[in-house]
Amino acid sequence: NTEFTWKVSVPIWTSGIMSIFAYFLTVRLIPGLKNMFIKANLFGSDMNKRNSDKIPEALGVVSGCVFLITLFIFIPIPFTNYIFENSNFPHNEFVELLAALLSICCMLLLGFADDVLDLRWRHKILLPTIASLPLLMVYYVNFNSTLIIIPKPLRVWFGFSVDLGLIYYIYMGMLAVFCTNAINILAGINGLEVGQSLVIATSIMIFNIIELSGSLWKAHQFSLYFILPYITTSLALFKYNRYPAQVFVGDTFCYLSGMTFAVVGIIGHFSKTTLLFFIPQIINFLYSVPQLFHLVPCPRHRLPKFNKETEKLDPSVTVFKKSELNGVARLIMTVFRSLKLVNWEEDNDGNVKCNNLTLINFVIIMIGPTREEKLTKILLIIQISCSILAFSIRYPLASVFYDV
Ligand code: UD1
Numbered sequence: 001n002t003e004f005t006w007k008v009s010v011p012i013w014t015s016g017i018m019s020i021f022a023y024f025l026t027v028r029l030i031p032g033l034k035n036m037f038i039k040a041n042l043f044g045s046d047m048n049k050r051n052s053d054k055i056p057e058a059l060g061v062v063s064g065c066v067f068l069i070t071l072f073i074f075i076p077i078p079f080t081n082y083i084f085e086n087s088n089f090p091h092n093e094f095v096e097l098l099a100a101l102l103s104i105c106c107m108l109l110l111g112f113a114d115d116v117l118d119l120r121w122r123h124k125i126l127l128p129t130i131a132s133l134p135l136l137m138v139y140y141v142n143f144n145s146t147l148i149i150i151p152k153p154l155r156v157w158f159g160f161s162v163d164l165g166l167i168y169y170i171y172m173g174m175l176a177v178f179c180t181n182a183i184n185i186l187a188g189i190n191g192l193e194v195g196q197s198l199v200i201a202t203s204i205m206i207f208n209i210i211e212l213s214g215s216l217w218k219a220h221q222f223s224l225y226f227i228l229p230y231i232t233t234s235l236a237l238f239k240y241n242r243y244p245a246q247v248f249v250g251d252t253f254c255y256l257s258g259m260t261f262a263v264v265g266i267i268g269h270f271s272k273t274t275l276l277f278f279i280p281q282i283i284n285f286l287y288s289v290p291q292l293f294h295l296v297p298c299p300r301h302r303l304p305k306f307n308k309e310t311e312k313l314d315p316s317v318t319v320f321k322k323s324e325l326n327g328v329a330r331l332i333m334t335v336f337r338s339l340k341l342v343n344w345e346e347d348n349d350g351n352v353k354c355n356n357l358t359l360i361n362f363v364i365i366m367i368g369p370t371r372e373e374k375l376t377k378i379l380l381i382i383q384i385s386c387s388i389l390a391f392s393i394r395y396p397l398a399s400v401f402y403d404v
Pocket residue numbers: 043044045046047048057184185186187188189190191245248250251300301302303
């Protein structure tokens with residue numbers, strides 16, 4: 001029926017058109033504002049280049065603001081029918097939209113604070129948790145469904161469904177912490193932060209479009225309202241952040257992106273599928289665990305090392321004495337070494353040189369020293385392949401595990 005099709009597609013098309021405007025606005029704004037950032041002392045140097053020019057940092061705040069403004073202007077669109085008819089206004093949907101915006105807005109502010117103040121590691125855990133509170137509150141008021149359906153093979157033990165209660169809220173809070181930080185630590189070569197976020201966002205968009213014809217179309221329509229302007233504003237940022245980078249995106253962008261993905265996943269009830277699009281980030285996180293928890297010394301920067309002679313990137317290393325490691329660290333590193341996951345050089349005095357544990361360094365170990373531009377491309381191809389894998393897991397597997 002056409003009336004239904006209109007109801008589904010008109011707000012989405014409107015959002016799409018507004019997003020295209022947002023793209024051109026961001027593309028124009030970034031070059032104009034670049035010098036303002038340098039004047040405000042917001043700059044860094046590109047460590048993988050010969051020269052050390054000042055590159056403005058935290059430009060994610062520009063694309064983020066345009067993203068938010070687009071959404072602010074968009075707020076009345078999905079509700080125009082109700083406004084004109086003056087009846088049955090869906091307050092629950094309205095408050096979802098506002099809370100989602102509040103969480104993302106909050107994350108933009110906190111991310112920018114991180115870029116300006118260079119916060120400590122523990123704050124990076126705390127900030128997304130705080131920013132996700134408005135969202136969790138709305139989730140509580142609107143759904144409060146913490147019931148999860150048990151996959152078929154496990155039903156013998158757990159029954160058909162389990163009410164997770166508080167644990168589910170903790171899971172949702174942790175999802176926000178994970179999404180924000182996971183993007184931020186898979187970083188350090190031009191274009192990678194935005195590139196991976198764009199692949200994840202596009203995957204979510206495709207998933208939403210497929211699901212629009214299903215019974216949960218409302219949740220996926222809601223997600224598209226966020227994802228479309230997110231993609232176009234980030235695309236504009238990518239134009240300037242790709243090799244050779246004219247601007248850096250800053251933690252502002254990583255936090256904003258992670259929060260956007262967490263928000264749509266939570267409100268849209270597809271957080272598990274969202275996580276499926278994070279496979280490279282999950283691998284990078286697990287590989288990084290020894291350094292993140294300081295079992296193995298972790299330098300301030302773990303990005304690959306520029307080799308001035310070859311103009312290629314080598315894996316960066318962390319240097320320490322083997323005696324510094326405790327039992328757990330030794331065990332993990334022994335496993336990593338026997339699986340050939342690390343480059344480990346040790347001399348007779350117990351001085352160790354080991355690569356920093358990031359996916360980027362691991363790729364360089366596998367394929368040998370690589371030029372920065374090519375390395376970003378390879379990592380983005382890995383991200384895209386993982387999204388394809390995610391889709392092929394999501395659809396066939398869902399019918400094995402659940403009645404769909
Ligand atoms: C995270 C990583 C860190 C990595 C850094 C690079 C962890 C625990 N932290 O730290 O290892 O070195 O991101 O972003 O894994 N930069 C470049 N080229 C780029 C992007 C960034 O040289 O393409 C440099 C610039 O000097 C820039 C700085 O990285 O100023 C930004 O680092 P920042 O985002 O503050 O680092 P973290 O997110 O704390």
